[in-house]
Amino acid sequence: MKPAILGVLTGHGPLLPLLALATVAALIFLVTARLARQADTIAEHTGLGRLWVGTVLLAATTSLPEVLTNVNAGLLDEPDIGAGDLLGASLANMLILAVLDMAFARRRILHHVAIDHAQVGLLGILLAATVGTALVTGGWGRIGHVGFESVVILLVYLGGMALVYRSAVLGPVPLDGASPGRRDRAPARVAAAGFALGAAGLMLLTPLLVLTAEAISREAGFTATFVGTLLVGLTTSLPELAATVAAVRMGALDLAVGNVFGSVAFNMLVFVVLDAAYRPGPLLAAISRDHLPTVLLVIACLSLALMAIVSRARRSPGPVLIESVLIAVAYVLGAWLLLRTGS
Numbered sequence: 001m002k003p004a005i006l007g008v009l010t011g012h013g014p015l016l017p018l019l020a021l022a023t024v025a026a027l028i029f030l031v032t033a034r035l036a037r038q039a040d041t042i043a044e045h046t047g048l049g050r051l052w053v054g055t056v057l058l059a060a061t062t063s064l065p066e067v068l069t070n071v072n073a074g075l076l077d078e079p080d081i082g083a084g085d086l087l088g089a090s091l092a093n094m095l096i097l098a099v100l101d102m103a104f105a106r107r108r109i110l111h112h113v114a115i116d117h118a119q120v121g122l123l124g125i126l127l128a129a130t131v132g133t134a135l136v137t138g139g140w141g142r143i144g145h146v147g148f149e150s151v152v153i154l155l156v157y158l159g160g161m162a163l164v165y166r167s168a169v170l171g172p173v174p175l176d177g178a179s180p181g182r183r184d185r186a187p188a189r190v191a192a193a194g195f196a197l198g199a200a201g202l203m204l205l206t207p208l209l210v211l212t213a214e215a216i217s218r219e220a221g222f223t224a225t226f227v228g229t230l231l232v233g234l235t236t237s238l239p240e241l242a243a244t245v246a247a248v249r250m251g252a253l254d255l256a257v258g259n260v261f262g263s264v265a266f267n268m269l270v271f272v273v274l275d276a277a278y279r280p281g282p283l284l285a286a287i288s289r290d291h292l293p294t295v296l297l298v299i300a301c302l303s304l305a306l307m308a309i310v311s312r313a314r315r316s317p318g319p320v321l322i323e324s325v326l327i328a329v330a331y332v333l334g335a336w337l338l339l340r341t342g343s
Contacts, residue, residue: 005208009215017215024208025238031205032062032242035198036259039243040252041191051114054247054258055164055265061199062239062259063089063266065206070270074277082274083287087294090128090264091331092237094301097260098327100248101308109248110308110321113257116164120261121306123160125299127153127268131284132295139285147282150275157269202239209238264302297334301327 009017035058043053066089070082101109134140134149141148240263247256275283308323 005211006215006218009212010218014216014219017212017219021209021212021216024205024212028202028205028209028238029242031198031201032239033246035061035195035202035239036243036246036252036255037250038191038195038198040247040250040255042195043252043255045191050252050254051116051258052165054252054255055120055262056161057195058243058255058259059240059262059266061195061202062243063263063270064199064202065089065209065239066267066270067273068203068206070274071277074274074279074283077278077280079274079278079283079287080291082278083271083283083291084294086267086270086274087131087291087298089237089240090124090267090298091294091301091334093240093260093263093267094298094305094327095331096237096241096244097257097305098301098324098331100244100256101321101324102328104248108321109253109257110305110323113253113309115309117254117257117261118306118309119160119164120258120265121302121309123157123164124261124264124268125302125306126160127156127265128295128298128302130156131268131271132292132299134284135287135289135292135295139282142282145279145281146272146275147284149282149284150272153268154272157265160265261302261305264298293337294334297330301330304330 009020039053039058040050042048042057043050046053066086069085074082097109130149130153134147139147139149140152143151240259243259244256247253247259271283278286280286304323304327308321
């Protein structure tokens with residue numbers, strides 16, 4: 001099926017794959033907006049809270065494109081496209097948060113969410129730093145064909161999420177600063193069934209999304225690092241964008257920020273999946289070091305977002321947080337550097 005779809009989309013210039021990408025993106029937007037509403041209902045009915053549901057359930061579901069893309073990238077011996085997708089999607093997620101914080105400036109998103117998001121942000125920084133360190137050193141050894149660093153990433157993620165669960169679910173967590181008023185809610189079973197159907201639809205649409213991105217890259221002619229980090233990274237971040245926008249519009253700010261931070265941490269976990277699918281050997285010893293600037297930018301953007309959350313008690317925020325502006329500048333800088341070296 002893949003050769004047939006690529007055969008239809010390529011050979012006629014970039015316009016056709018761009019139109020196909022826009023169509024699939026619109027469908028994904030509709031599906032994922034519904035996911036966000038169902039997740040909000042699940043959070044209220046179960047008592048798990050928007051922070052936990054956004055960080056784990058919604059983030060893992062909207063990261064399905066990254067999982068599927070990276071399994072295919074590993075099996076097809078394209079590790080740089082897979083790694084670029086994970087890092088580029090993480091950077092795109094932070095851009096989404098920054099742009100929404102500026103677009104909905106009156107809501108002051110990063111100043112009205114639970115302080116527990118800082119734990120998830122720190123977990124993302126630690127995981128990204130682990131990826132970057134292994135990338136620079138060429139890996140830390142192997143267990144079979146999987147790098148030892150992948151085992152470390154898995155253990156750190158599970159341990160970090162256990163700590164987040166204990167503080168966010170078992171401990172007292174304040175409601176969203178801009179919590180929406182109580183609405184008529186669907187029953188929990190209906191919400192769970194709707195969420196499962198939405199996730200299934202996302203899994204069906206994701207391969208088409210990635211194929212259209214690949215068709216555009218073939219027509220334009222870019223390197224694997226550039227294609228993975230910017231083109232595929234942006235396209236596979238569309239579910240996070242749709243879910244985060246929907247959550248902000250509902251006033252479920254903890255759900256929105258939890259989805260972004262949780263997706264970044266989950267993307268680092270997907271490196272383990274990519275490493276397992278890449279049979280020649282440890283992944284982080286095989287990919288290009290050109291990914292290192294993107295790792296550093298992901299860490300910088302997470303740090304800026306954490307500064308905005310933690311410092312809210314010490315200052316009166318202006319109409320637009322300077323940290324959000326700096327995150328957007330960091331993304332543009334990364335895109336410019338990749339464009340210079342990757343085209």
